[in-house]
Amino acid sequence: MSTTVISRGAGAALLVAAIGTSATACGADGNPLAAHPYDATDQISFSGPQEAGKKADPDKPLEVTTQGGDGRITDVSAMDATGRYVSGELDADGSRWHSTSPLAASAHYTIRVSTEDEAGRPGRKVLTFDTDKPKGQQLLNVKFGPEAGTYGVGQPITAELDQPVKDKAQRAVVERALRVDSTPAVQGSWYWVSDKELHYRPQDYWPAHATVEAHSNLENIKISDRMRGGKAKPLKITTGDRVVALTDAAKHLLTVYKNDEKIKDIPITTGKPGFETRNGIKVVLAKQYYVQMKSSTVGIAAGSSDSYDLPVYYATRVTWSGEYVHAAPWSVGSQGSANVSHGCTGMSTPNASWFFNMIHEGDLVQVVNSAGHEMELFDNGFGDWNMPWQKWVQGSAISSGADGVRAQNKARLTPQST
CATH class of the missing domain: 2.40.440.10 (L,D-transpeptidase catalytic domain-like)
Incomplete structure (x- = not known):
């Protein structure tokens, strides 16, 4: 494990660890820090592998911890170059932050750490690192529906997967990466219709004359030991009158x-x-x-x-x-x-x-x-x-009681009645 230690003169330090990686600190010339927060650029030291081009294992978590005893973490933000944030949890005493969502492979991450010393003075540090390429894993591809266009307010958004996802934890990874946004905003949720199909709808119908956009943040995200997310074409539809x-x-x-x-x-x-x-x-x-x-x-x-x-x-x-x-x-x-x-x-x-x-x-x-x-x-x-x-x-993988049951209604595709 390689680490980056950030310290300030009074003795408190931050340990920023991307497990299996060598992080690279931003230089002073490019450091976008305010004048008042202290910076530890002159007190940086590294341990672990120092080879040029060493990259993080995307399957390992990200950690930020304190050392020294008189400082605490107040906030950590980790985001890749495409704008995908890494979810995380901060201990109540501010001594440790760790990621709770997987990192993407082949990604460039920026970590912004905020600290506070005993006197309440704020500290800031910005670090960057890259993750390695995925190794020998299948890609899970997603296709959103319907086709782009204008629809009535009852049109659900669909997501078709090209491989089945049965495990609840794996479904949660997939679902968290599938985003649907509308203008005006409404509350909505995914429902797992089957192992390979999800539907998204609001609590009520879509608003009239709304814009609805679906996109996937799943690319290069680990879903299982043998599967990562693939690319997905985003979708934009509009609604007409109700x-x-x-x-x-x-x-x-x-x-x-x-x-x-x-x-x-x-x-x-x-x-x-x-x-x-x-x-x-x-x-x-x-x-x-x-x-x-x-x-x-x-x-x-x-x-x-x-x-x-x-x-x-x-x-x-x-x-x-x-x-x-x-x-x-x-x-x-x-x-x-x-x-x-x-x-x-x-x-x-x-x-x-x-x-x-x-x-x-x-x-x-x-x-x-x-x-x-x-x-x-x-x-x-x-x-x-x-x-x-x-x-x-309840048919969502990220809600309680998320074992949605698929209706067993098999329909023929071509018949007509009069």
């Missing part, structure tokens, strides 16, 4: 709200007995002007009284298993009075055209008072908003 389509299956009515103001009532038909529309909050997944809907894709045999093969227009998709809001000119006589569909929400062609042009991916369709089952949380679209917030945060 649009919610409230579908009352019992009243056969869809009411559209824009920024909490009702703008249109539309007579509809939803799923008939045996094909009831799912209850719950759904996020618009896609819009398709034309879809050829076939009953065989949802398990209805050809020749059955319920079979169909229809061209459908103005189709707004809300589940991967084939639930849409779409034009249904064949059921206009039942719209507003009866439920006769195979699970989709049908409306007249003029109303479907209006709805199609007004709605956007990420907007919300909420179904109430249907006899159908509840919307799946995952795997059949985005049912994320149906999970209560207190349960959602």
Whole structure:
């Protein structure tokens, strides 16, 4: 272990140790210190390896300790050249600070140490060191979703991992490095949908006309003995108006709200007995002007009284298993009075055209008072908003009770219902 000792004339000293490294002090000419805090530039000594170019082992922790007995540490800041801070803990008596988050490999770190002597005089020291390259480890790559663009306020942020992460401590390392920031700011949390997928959402929907940015600080961070973080392309999306389509299956009515103001009532038909529309909050997944809907894709045999093969227009998709809001000119006589569909929400062609042009991916369709089952949380679209917030945060690896259970709802990717 190599160390850097910083002392002041009165006898108190600081020991700054990057385990397995030789730290390099900033020169006096480049030292950005105020005139009043004392500096120990003339009292620096090194122990341990002195070879030129020696670098720290990124798998070892960083420590800052005091020596001499009459001084204490008041603050330590460690940050790499990309702006990633190292988390740490300071002992109550100010005698020791140690890092609690891993260092990155192939990184350049700057340590800023603040001290105080018995008389309350402040001391300052700035040190730098480099960490070694990663050795023989796999990289965990992250892909954020959706694609960059403008979405409705219900659009979750997703993070897809190219390798599974099962261990809770390893998940915590990954999750702490995945950042989502919004303007205006809102409270949010990641939820581990599976070993390879996370979703991020706020407690409530995103604000209208917000900017949401996701990025990863995981590059070269140790996750396990055989895995480090890889690069990840950052993501930036914006939100549009707050649009919610409230579908009352019992009243056969869809009411559209824009920024909490009702703008249109539309007579509809939803799923008939045996094909009831799912209850719950759904996020618009896609819009398709034309879809050829076939009953065989949802398990209805050809020749059955319920079979169909229809061209459908103005189709707004809300589940991967084939639930849409779409034009249904064949059921206009039942719209507003009866439920006769195979699970989709049908409306007249003029109303479907209006709805199609007004709605956007990420907007919300909420179904109430249907006899159908509840919307799946995952795997059949985005049912994320149906999970209560207190349960959602338990799906985080850095909260208490973080063993989130993945909903076992496997959905087919291509079927459609009418």
